[in-house]
Amino acid sequence: MPYDTQPAASHFINGAYVEDTAGTPIDVIYPATGEKIATVYAATPAIVEQAIAAAKSAQAAWAAMSGTERGRILRKAADLLRERNHDLSVLETYDTGKPYQETSVADATSGADALEYFGGMAATLTGEHIQLGENWVYTRREALGVCVGIGAWNYPTQIACWKGAPALACGNAMIFKPSETTPLCALKVAEILHEAGLPAGIYNVVQGMGEVGASLVTDPRVDKVSLTGSVPTGRKVYAAAAEGIKHVTMELGGKSPMIVFEDADIENAVSGAILGNFYSSGQVCSNGTRVFVHKAIKEQFLNRLAERLGDAVIGDPMDPKTSFGPMVSERQRAIALEYIEKGQAEGARLVTGGKMLERDGFYMEPTVFADVTDDMVIAREEIFGPVMAVLDFEDEEDVMARANDTEFGLAAGVFTRDLTRAHRVAARFEAGTCYINTYNDAPVEAPFGGSKNSGVGRENSKAAIEHYSQLKSVFVRMDDVEAPF
Numbered sequence: 437m438p439y440d441t442q443p444a445a446s447h448f449i450n451g452a453y454v455e456d457t458a459g460t461p462i463d464v465i466y467p468a469t470g471e472k473i474a475t476v477y478a479a480t481p482a483i484v485e486q487a488i489a490a491a492k493s494a495q496a497a498w499a500a501m502s503g504t505e506r507g508r509i510l511r512k513a514a515d516l517l518r519e520r521n522h523d524l525s526v527l528e529t530y531d532t533g534k535p536y537q538e539t540s541v542a543d544a545t546s547g548a549d550a551l552e553y554f555g556g557m558a559a560t561l562t563g564e565h566i567q568l569g570e571n572w573v574y575t576r577r578e579a580l581g582v583c584v585g586i587g588a589w590n591y592p593t594q595i596a597c598w599k600g601a602p603a604l605a606c607g608n609a610m611i612f613k614p615s616e617t618t619p620l621c622a623l624k625v626a627e628i629l630h631e632a633g634l635p636a637g638i639y640n641v642v643q644g645m646g647e648v649g650a651s652l653v654t655d656p657r658v659d660k661v662s663l664t665g666s667v668p669t670g671r672k673v674y675a676a677a678a679e680g681i682k683h684v685t686m687e688l689g690g691k692s693p694m695i696v697f698e699d700a701d702i703e704n705a706v707s708g709a710i711l712g713n714f715y716s717s718g719q720v721c722s723n724g725t726r727v728f729v730h731k732a733i734k735e736q737f738l739n740r741l742a743e744r745l746g747d748a749v750i751g752d753p754m755d756p757k758t759s760f761g762p763m764v765s766e767r768q769r770a771i772a773l774e775y776i777e778k779g780q781a782e783g784a785r786l787v788t789g790g791k792m793l794e795r796d797g798f799y800m801e802p803t804v805f806a807d808v809t810d811d812m813v814i815a816r817e818e819i820f821g822p823v824m825a826v827l828d829f830e831d832e833e834d835v836m837a838r839a840n841d842t843e844f845g846l847a848a849g850v851f852t853r854d855l856t857r858a859h860r861v862a863a864r865f866e867a868g869t870c871y872i873n874t875y876n877d878a879p880v881e882a883p884f885g886g887s888k889n890s891g892v893g894r895e896n897s898k899a900a901i902e903h904y905s906q907l908k909s910v911f912v913r914m915d916d917v918e919a920p921f
C-alpha cells in the first residue's frame with residue numbers, strides 16, 4: 437500500500453486519538469482490490485461515554501466564544517483541507533473506491549466549502565429586537581448543545597463536514613459516527629479541525645455499527661441527531677430521537693425522477709442522466725434513476741447514451757483517467773446485481789451493461805434498462821448502484837403523476853427548452869431538491885434535502901442554521917406589571 441491508511445487509533449475524542457481494542461474489529465477494505473487496508477474497533481460503552489462526556493463539558497465554553505472566533509477556526513480548517521486535498525482525496529478513494537478524478541474535486545473540497553461558508557456565517561448569527569410600545573422582546577439564537585452526526589458510506593469526508601460545519605458554527609459540540617464501511621476520512625476531518633484551533637471535545641469521532649449510533653441517539657445528554665442513511669434506518673433513528681423529543685435532520689434515500697421532454701437538448705440530457713446515475717458508481721442518494729424520456733426522442737436518447745457510456749474509463753480508481761470505479765463493497769454490488777436480475781425477469785430491456793467485471797475488487801458495468809414500466813421493482817425501489825431505468829411517456833400531465841407516484845421525494849430533474857414548462861414542472865415535483873437542465877449540483881449555498889420519506893430538515897445554506905440552533909425570546913417590561921389581584 438503506497439499510502440499509510442491505518443489511522444493512529446480508531447476514535448478521536450477530546451482532541452486526541454483514543455483506542456479501545458475491546459470493541460468489535462472493523463476491517464476497512466479497499467473496494468478496488470478487496471484488500472484490507474486498515475482495522476478500527478467499534479466503540480465500547482466506555483468510549484461512547486468518554487465522547488459524550490467530553491462533548492458535554494466542552495460545549496458551553498465553545499458557545500460562549502464570539503461567532504467571529506468560532507468562524508475563524510472553521511475557515512482555517514477549510515484552508516487546511518484545501519492544502520491537503522491530494523492526500524485527503526487519496527484516502528477518500530481508498531475508503532470508498534470512488535475514482536480520484538471525482539474525489540479530488542468533490543469530497544474534501546466540498547467539505548472545505550461547508551467549513552468556509554458556515555465559518556463566514558458564524559459571526560452573523562444574531563437574534564432580533566422586537567419593540568412593543570415601551571416594552572420589547574429580544575431573541576437570542578442559541579446552540580442546541582451536543583449534536584450527533586451519523587454518516588453513510590458514499591461521501592465520508594463531505595458528510596462529516598456538512599454536519600460538523602453548521603453544528604460548530606452555531607456553538608454546538610458534535611460526536612460524529614461514520615459508516616462502518618468507510619471509517620477513515622472523518623478522523624482526518626477531526627484532526628484538521630483541532631490543528632486549526634478547535635478546542636478539545638467539540639468535534640469527536642467514534643466508530644461502530646448501528647448499535648453505537650443507537651447508543652448515542654438515546655443518550656439524554658444528546659440534543660440533536662443528524663443522519664444520512666437509508667429510509668429504514670431513518671425510521672429507527674427518528675423514533676429513538678422522538679423518545680427524548682430531540683431535534684433531527686434526516687437525509688435519506690430516493691428514487692428520483694428525471695424527465696426529458698421532446699424539445700430537450702439531447703446531449704445535455706444525456707450528460708445529466710450520466711451524472712445522475714453513474715457518478716460515484718451510482719451510489720448517490722439524489723440520483724435521478726427513473727429517467728422518463730419522451731417517446732419521440734427515446735431511441736435517439738438511448739443510442740447517444742450507449743455511445744457515451746462506451747467512453748467510460750473503468751479501472752484503477754487512483755489513475756486520474758479512470759472515470760468509473762468499483763462499488764463500495766461486495767455486498768452493495770450483490771444488491772445491485774440482484775436488482776438487475778429482477779429487471780430482466782420483469783421484462784425490462786437491457787440496453788447496456790448488466791454484469792460484474794471479472795477482476796479483483798467490486799466492479800460492475802454501468803447498466804441501462806429501457807422499456808421499464810412504473811410497477812417494476814427496478815422503478816420503485818432504491819438500488820444505490822449504477823442502474824438506470826428509462827421509461828417512456830408522451831403527455832406532461834401523465835408523466836407528472838407518474839414521477840410523483842413514489843414514497844420518496846429527495847430530488848427531481850427536468851430537461852426542456854420550454855422555460856414555462858420547466859418552471860411549471862419544477863413547481864409540481866414533490867421533491868426537496870429540483871434541477872432544470874442540470875442534475876446533482878450541490879453547492880453549499882443552496883438548501884439540500886428531501887420531502888416525503890426522503891427526509892426532514894435541510895443541510896447546507898442558511899436553512900441549516902435553523903436545524904442547529906434554537907431561538908430564545910426574552911421579554912423586557914419598562915412599565916409596571918399589571919396583575920389581577
Ligand SMILES: NC(=O)C1=CN([C@@H]2O[C@H](COP(=O)(O)OP(=O)(O)OC[C@H]3O[C@@H](n4cnc5c(N)ncnc54)[C@H](O)[C@@H]3O)[C@@H](O)[C@H]2O)C=CC1
Binds near residue numbers: 645669672689
Ligand atoms: N439523503 C442523503 O443525503 C443521502 C442518503 N443516503 C442514503 O444512505 C443509504 C446508504 O448508506 P448506508 O450506510 O448503507 O445506510 P444505512 O442506513 O445502513 O446506515 C447509515 C448510518 O446509520 C447507522 N445506523 C444503522 N442503524 C442505526 C441505528 N439503529 N441507530 C443509529 N444509527 C444506525 C449506520 O451505522 C450508518 O452509519 C442509501 O439508502 C442512501 O439513499 C446516502 C447518502 C446521502
